[in-house]
Amino acid sequence: MSNKKILIVEDDADVRMGLHVRLKANNYDIFFAVDGFSSLTEARKHEPDLILLDLGLPAGDGFLVMDRLKAVPALAMIPIIVVSGRSGAANRERALKAGAKAFLEKPVDNAELLAVIRQALGEVVKRERPLVHDLGTL
Amino acid sequence: MSHELRSPLTAIYQFVTILQDGLAGEVNPEQHQHLEIVLRNVKQLRAMINDLLEVTSVQAGKLLIRLERSSILDAITYTVDTLQGAARDKEITLTAATEGPLPDIWADPTRIRQILIILVDNAIKFTPPQGSVTVQARRWEIDPRFLVIEVADSGCGISADKTELIFERLFQVSDPAMAARKGLGLGLYICKELVSRQGGKIWASSVCGEGSNFSFILPVFSLSRLMAPAFVDHNHSESQITLVLTELGSRTGWLSEKVRADSSNWMRDVLQRCLNSKLDVLLPKMDSSGATELFVVAAVTDEIGGEAITKRIREKLRGSDEILQADLTFSTCYWTLPPVQRNVDESMESFAEKVVAKIQESIDERNSSRMVKI
Numbered sequence: 001m002s003n004k005k006i007l008i009v010e011d012d013a014d015v016r017m018g019l020h021v022r023l024k025a026n027n028y029d030i031f032f033a034v035d036g037f038s039s040l041t042e043a044r045k046h047e048p049d050l051i052l053l054d055l056g057l058p059a060g061d062g063f064l065v066m067d068r069l070k071a072v073p074a075l076a077m078i079p080i081i082v083v084s085g086r087s088g089a090a091n092r093e094r095a096l097k098a099g100a101k102a103f104l105e106k107p108v109d110n111a112e113l114l115a116v117i118r119q120a121l122g123e124v125v126k127r128e129r130p131l132v133h134d135l136g137t138l
Numbered sequence: 139m140s141h142e143l144r145s146p147l148t149a150i151y152q153f154v155t156i157l158q159d160g161l162a163g164e165v166n167p168e169q170h171q172h173l174e175i176v177l178r179n180v181k182q183l184r185a186m187i188n189d190l191l192e193v194t195s196v197q198a199g200k201l202l203i204r205l206e207r208s209s210i211l212d213a214i215t216y217t218v219d220t221l222q223g224a225a226r227d228k229e230i231t232l233t234a235a236t237e238g239p240l241p242d243i244w245a246d247p248t249r250i251r252q253i254l255i256i257l258v259d260n261a262i263k264f265t266p267p268q269g270s271v272t273v274q275a276r277r278w279e280i281d282p283r284f285l286v287i288e289v290a291d292s293g294c295g296i297s298a299d300k301t302e303l304i305f306e307r308l309f310q311v312s313d314p315a316m317a318a319r320k321g322l323g324l325g326l327y328i329c330k331e332l333v334s335r336q337g338g339k340i341w342a343s344s345v346c347g348e349g350s351n352f353s354f355i356l357p358v359f360s361l362s363r364l365m366a367p368a369f370v371d372h373n374h375s376e377s378q379i380t381l382v383l384t385e386l387g388s389r390t391g392w393l394s395e396k397v398r399a400d401s402s403n404w405m406r407d408v409l410q411r412c413l414n415s416k417l418d419v420l421l422p423k424m425d426s427s428g429a430t431e432l433f434v435v436a437a438v439t440d441e442i443g444g445e446a447i448t449k450r451i452r453e454k455l456r457g458s459d460e461i462l463q464a465d466l467t468f469s470t471c472y473w474t475l476p477p478v479q480r481n482v483d484e485s486m487e488s489f490a491e492k493v494v495a496k497i498q499e500s501i502d503e504r505n506s507s508r509m510v511k512i
Contacts, residue, residue: 012145012148012149014145014146014149014152014153015145015148015149015152018148018149018151018152018153018156019152021152021156021161021162022152022155022156022161025159025161085142085143085144085145085148087188087191088195088202089202089248090202093403093404096400097400097460105144106144106145106147106148107144107147107148107151107152107180107184108148109151110155
């Protein structure tokens with residue numbers, strides 16, 4: 001079975017690379033977009049199974065990206081997980097209303113990120129080796 | 139500011155864990171230990187950034203607090219469950235010593251959990267192994283309109299002259315025995331702000347070397363107290379009360395818990411915007427059947443009639459994205475109660491209690507088939 005494809009929309013190059021290494025090690029194929037504008041182009045090009053979306057992006061923030069994606073029938077059904085440095089109930093509520101499957105605050109711990117991705121992709125959660133570190137409750 | 143602070147921290151966390159997990163090559167035990175130290179400090183930095191951002195919200199007046207009828211026992215159970223692992227690691231006994239039943243409080247459940255987490259986490263940090271931390275709640279002996287919640291530990295204690303200062307912003311304990319916890323000194327300040335913004339008070343008592351006791355009070359939920367302010371500017375001897383009922387339903391005939399939870403805050407915000415904040419009261423959440431969610435407004439005046447409010451609610455809800463997207467339906471109606479007489483020299487609270495009894499009676503009558511209770 002071929003690997004699932006994930007599009008990472010993130011403007012910070014280091015965070016992008018960190019996500020890439022972690023997700024590749026978990027057998028996902030990774031594609032990138034670095035701003036709001038290119039996220040649509042990359043989504044059309046690669047037709048990912050899931051999108052990890054930052055909110056604070058140049059050339060169209062994450063909310064605008066979600067609006068645009070939802071307006072394109074071919075892309076509207078791709079599950080979106082927001083991973084953002086913006087906190088607060090208001091951002092969370094707004095993102096979920098805009099159609100995100102989940103809202104995760106940076107820095108999100110690896111276990112939570114992988115569990116949410118697997119759930120959104122409809123995969124059974126099966127951990128073969130401990131690749132995760134709990135960041136704690138606070 | 140939050141994005142700028144969190145992105146570098148995210149990158150540090152990601153790459154430290156990548157190295158630790160051997161995703162970039164094998165790590166020897168000594169290197170592993172060093173990476174563990176980096177990770178521990180990342181966690182500490184994350185907690186500090188969260189505290190800093192919270193304080194920024196406090197100072198900007200942007201602290202979001204949603205008061206609702208909440209259970210303190212739920213919040214205590216959540217906190218004890220969450221921190222049980224940390225207590226066990228330090229060989230500390232953490233217990234919830236509260237015996238029910240207790241009345242509900244009028245507070246934000248998320249914020250109550252946040253306060254308790256800060257207090258219990260502090261207590262664990264300041265208590266040596268084999269010690270104990272106990273959380274309990276009861277009616278406040280001094281004023282039964284409040285519950286008092288206590289977090290007691292058998293730790294190192296605080297000197298008497300510091301029990302007030304510790305709630306100041308950026309206060310740091312100078313005693314080296316207590317300074318083991320590195321922090322910004324914001325946790326207790328955040329607690330104080332959160333408690334006072336929910337109508338409560340927080341304080342500490344302690345005996346050096348024997349332990350500390352952090353207590354805070356929060357108001358017990360009372361519908362009549364919630365309604366009393368609406369009568370303050372109303373000088374007539376009798377009050378006309380209009381009840382506006384808005385019913386949210388689903389076309390499928392069943393409202394799932396998720397839709398109910400997602401829609402509830404949004405609906406309450408919409409309804410709140412349709413009201414005159416001085417004269418009208420949006421009643422707390424009601425129990426309702428699987429098919430509908432009910433929201434009731436008590437309008438304490440005949441000047442702004444039920445018709446005006448229902449019209450405003452209909453305008454806001456008709457064609458709204460939330461209703462359309464979740465495939466919801468709504469209906470709204472109003473009715474007026476027989477006038478309630480206020481006796482000469484009758485206190486506002488006693489009058490409000492009388493009004494609330496009438497409201498309850500009227501809602502019960504109207505919805506007896508649905509078993510609706512306030």
